Amino acid sequence: xxxxxxxxxxxxxxxxxxxxxxxxxxxxxxxxxxxxxxxxxxxxxxxxxxxxxxxxxxxxxxxxxxxxxxxxxxxxxxxxxxxxxxxxxxxxxxxxxxxxxxxxxxxxxxxxxxxxxxxxxxxxxxxxxxxxxxxxxxxxxxxxxxxxxxxxxxxxxxxxxxxxxxxxxxxxxxxxxxxxxxxxxxxxxxxxxxxxxxxxxxxxxxxxxxxxxxxxxxxxxxxxxxxxxxxxxxxxxxxxxxxxxxxxxxxxxxxxxxxxxxxxxxxxxxxxxxxxxxxxxxxxxxxxxxxxxxxxxxxxxxxxxxxxxxxxxxxxxxxxxxxxxxxxxxxxxxxxxxxxxxxxxxxxxxxxxxxxxxxxxxxxxxxxxxxxxxxxxxxxxxxxxxxxxxxxxxxxxxxxxxxxxxxxxxxxxxxxxxxxxxxxxxxxxxxxxxxxxxxxxxxxxxxxxxxxxxxxxxxxxxxxxxxxxxxxxxxxxxxxxxxxxxxxxxxxxxxxxxxxxxxxxxxxxxxxxxxxxxxxxxxxxxxxxxxxxxxxxxxxxxxxxxxxxxxxxxxxxxxxxxxxxxxxx
Numbered sequence: 001x002x003x004x005x006x007x008x009x010x011x012x013x014x015x016x017x018x019x020x021x022x023x024x025x026x027x028x029x030x031x032x033x034x035x036x037x038x039x040x041x042x043x044x045x046x047x048x049x050x051x052x053x054x055x056x057x058x059x060x061x062x063x064x065x066x067x068x069x070x071x072x073x074x075x076x077x078x079x080x081x082x083x084x085x086x087x088x089x090x091x092x093x094x095x096x097x098x099x100x101x102x103x104x105x106x107x108x109x110x111x112x113x114x115x116x117x118x119x120x121x122x123x124x125x126x127x128x129x130x131x132x133x134x135x136x137x138x139x140x141x142x143x144x145x146x147x148x149x150x151x152x153x154x155x156x157x158x159x160x161x162x163x164x165x166x167x168x169x170x171x172x173x174x175x176x177x178x179x180x181x182x183x184x185x186x187x188x189x190x191x192x193x194x195x196x197x198x199x200x201x202x203x204x205x206x207x208x209x210x211x212x213x214x215x216x217x218x219x220x221x222x223x224x225x226x227x228x229x230x231x232x233x234x235x236x237x238x239x240x241x242x243x244x245x246x247x248x249x250x251x252x253x254x255x256x257x258x259x260x261x262x263x264x265x266x267x268x269x270x271x272x273x274x275x276x277x278x279x280x281x282x283x284x285x286x287x288x289x290x291x292x293x294x295x296x297x298x299x300x301x302x303x304x305x306x307x308x309x310x311x312x313x314x315x316x317x318x319x320x321x322x323x324x325x326x327x328x329x330x331x332x333x334x335x336x337x338x339x340x341x342x343x344x345x346x347x348x349x350x351x352x353x354x355x356x357x358x359x360x361x362x363x364x365x366x367x368x369x370x371x372x373x374x375x376x377x378x379x380x381x382x383x384x385x386x387x388x389x390x391x392x393x394x395x396x397x398x399x400x401x402x403x404x405x406x407x408x409x410x411x412x413x414x415x416x417x418x419x420x421x422x423x424x425x426x427x428x429x430x431x432x433x434x435x436x437x438x439x440x441x442x443x444x445x446x447x448x449x450x451x452x453x454x455x456x457x458x459x460x461x462x463x464x465x466x467x468x469x470x471x472x473x474x475x476x477x478x479x480x481x482x483x484x485x486x487x488x489x490x491x492x493x494x495x496x497x498x499x500x501x502x503x504x505x506x507x508x509x510x511x512x513x514x515x516x517x518x519x520x521x522x523x524x525x526x527x528x529x530x531x532x533x534x535x536x537x538x539x540x541x542x543x544x545x546x547x548x549x550x551x552x553x554x555x556x557x558x559x560x561x562x563x564x565x566x567x568x569x
Contacts, residue, residue, distance in 0.1 A: 030391070030474035037384055038395050041402045043427070044438055048417025049272070049409070055265035055420050068266035078267060081250035085271075088162065088246060089230035092169040096226045097219060099170065099321060100177025106318045107178075108185035110311050111304040118182075118318070121325050122175035126496075127546050128329065129520055129539050130235030130505050131527070133168040136328040137240060139335050139532060144342025160242030168236050171325055173229050177222035184218040185211075190302035203310060224282040228275050232410030234506035235520075239527055247271040248412045248506065255416060255510065265420070268413045279408030332543075335536035351537035359538060362517035367545055369433060369516070370501035373440035377497035380441065381448025382490050386478055388449070389456040390464065407446045411506025414439065419510050431513035439508055440501035447500075448493030455489040456482070491557050495550055502546050 059065045072078045107115050125132075141148045141159040148157035159167075188211070196206045234248040241249060247267055255264035305311055335341055339348040356363075387393070388400055406414075418439060422429040429435040463485070467477045483490065505520040512521055519542050526535035 027474050033383060033474070034387060034391075034393055034395065037380075037387065037399060041399060044442055045402050045406060045409075048414065048421040051420035052265050052268050052272070052413060052417045055261055056269050059262060065262075068262045071263060072266050072270060077245065078250060078263075081245045081247050081267070082270065084162075084244055085231050085247040086274075088165055088169070088244075089227045091166055092173060092230045093223045093227040095166070095170045096174040097177045097223045099174040100179075100222055100226075101181055101215075101219060102314060103174070103178040103318055103321075104181035104185050106314050107182050108188075109302065109305050110314050111306040112311065112315050112318070114319075117322055118178065121322055122179050124325065124329050125172050125175055127499055127503070128332075128543060129503055129523055130233070131168075131239040131524070132332060132539060133172045133328050134164070134236045134239040135523075135527060135532065135535055135539065136331040136335075137164060137168050138527075139331055139341055139536075140328075142342075146342075149342055158242075160240055161244045164240040164242070165236060165244060165246075168240055169230055169233060171321075171328065172236065173226045174321075176225055176229060180222045180225065181215065181218055184215055188214055194303075203305070203307070221282050224278050228278050228282075228408060231271065231274060232412070232506070234410075234412055234509070235524075238524065248410060251412045251416065252509065255419075261416075261420070264416055268410075268416045271410055272413045275408045275410055275413075276405070279405075283404060332536045333540045335533060336540050338533060341532050351533040352541075354534050355537040355541060359517075359519070359522050359541075362519050362522040362538075363541065363545070365516050366502060366519040366542075367549075369436050369518075370440065370498050371549070372433075373437045373444075373501045374494050374498045376437070377441045377444050377448055378490055378494040381445055381493045381497075382452045382483060382486060383478070384445075385449045385452025385456055385486075385489075386482055389453050390461060390482075391474075403446050403449050406442055411443065411504070412510075414442065415507040415510030418507070430511065431515060433516060435511050436508055436516060436518075439511060440497070440504060443504060443507060444493075444497040444500040447496050448489075451489040451492050452486055455486040459485050491553065495553055498549055498553075499546055502542060 056068050057064055057066070059067065072082070103118050106112055107118050129135075137159055138145070140146050141157060141164075143149065143155075143157055145157060145159070148154045148159070192214075193206050193210050196210045197203075201209070231247060233246070234252065237244070237246045237249045238252070245253075247270065251264050251267045251271065254260045254267060336351050337347055337349070338344075339346045339350065384399060384403060388396065418435060419430060421427070422435055429438070459482075464477050464481050467481050468474075472480070503520060504518075505524070508518060509521060509524075512518055519538060523535050523538045523542070526532070526538060
């Protein structure tokens with residue numbers, strides 16, 4: 001074969017392909033960062049899950065046995081917990097997805113005043129304790145409830161059990177479906193639906209044959225996400241579940257009540273299997289299908305539906321649900337000023353005095369540990385996002401899957417895993433502040449990573465490549481070029497991390513010790529003691545602390561020139 005020559009008669013230069021391993025070797029900081037991230041994820045995400053799986057096969061004498069799994073499906077209490085969990089999650093998944101769909105459709109398609117209220121409602125479950133709605137429901141419909149006892153005169157009202165759980169989980173989790181479906185519906189190009197209308201299709205035909213098929217994958221995804229959230233929920237079942245046991249509460253009772261770690265581990269593996277299977281279906285099948293189906297950014301604004309026979313029923317439904325949700329959340333601060341709910345409604349500050357007397361340490365510990373976890377989560381989230389989007393290296397798939405895995409792992413499983421993995425040397429962390437901070441970080445890290453990835457994909461990599469061509473190493477490029485460009489995602493990760501840490505309960509309930517007290521656990525103790533006024537006071541204080549920290553974060557953000565509306569969370 002003849003060699004192709006250049007005009008000067010010389011052979012053209014050969015294209016040199018750089019080996020990624022050699023590139024890493026030339027950048028020791030990048031290599032050390034990758035190793036640190038992989039080792040950290042293995043120790044604090046994968047190892048606890050391995051320990052849970054291993055413990056489920058090991059009897060108290062150290063021998064291998066399948067007894068715990070046999071008991072899981074033959075023991076009446078264990079099998080009932082499994083069936084109860086699946087039944088509850090199915091009902092809540094359907095109802096929450098339906099309500100979320102109605103809210104999203106109203107937000108994207110209906111001419112309706114006060115739509116910003118929907119986003120406020122979507123934020124309420126994030127900034128409040130995990131059992132806030134359950135606490136309010138007890139105050140309204142419990143044996144001494146404002147509605148059940150005082151207004152309706154029912155002396156034996158019982159909101160506990162399946163009906164109470166369906167009510168509180170549906171109202172707590174439908175914002176998840178709303179946020180997902182709202183984004184999808186707003187991204188549909190209105191010209192597709194307008195084309196159908198121009199061809200003579202009615203509103204119903206356009207909805208059923210055009211809009212609905214476009215959002216079907218997102219509806220399925222929303223259902224699965226709510227289903228996962230329901231089966232992993234610990235706060236609501238432990239508060240209002242009564243005799244209706246779920247997998248999350250059964251794991252807690254097995255581990256803490258019966259001291260049966262093998263039985264708890266086996267139940268945790270079953271819960272983990274259900275969650276991970278559904279999470280994988282959601283992330284790697286339905287999520288991709290949604291992105292393919294939806295056409296992307298709209299070319300122009302949608303003409304909103306104003307016909308009364310369509311807009312009025314949807315508006316009444318959404319505003320009714322919004323009123324109920326706001327009433328439930330408003331009831332918590334109101335209940336904190338009532339002397340004795342259901343008996344003496346006189347005004348008092350006694351619950352706050354009591355809360356600060358016995359809960360001062362819980363307030364301080366929760367705030368300090370959350371503030372420590374916040375910058376760690378924010379920085380680590382951006383570093384991992386940078387590695388996943390900008391770099392090619394061995395172990396990238398492991399990092400991607402492991403970080404996203406944390407979303408699908410229930411908190412009770414994480415808690416059991418941490419106890420088993422870090423209860424002895426060389427990583428004897430149980431009972432320390434470090435294990436609580438690590439638990440906080442591991443639970444909120446995936447959201448920060450996702451926000452960082454979304455921001456980085458919108459930034460031209462040539463900006464960073466130019467800095468590297470001028471001799472900057474990966475550390476210098478990340479701190480001087482990349483991080484300033486993705487500061488909106490970084491601050492969004494900080495805000496979410498602090499909120500998530502302050503309201504965390506299902507994982508850390510297994511990890512607390514006499515040395516450290518946390519607010520959510522203190523609230524749960526008050527609820528279990530029937531001290532609803534004190535529980536309301538603690539909950540109100542928690543929300544106030546969250547808002548104070550968020551306020552100062554936003555002040556800092558404003559000084560750095562970042563707009564609040566641009567923060568991704």
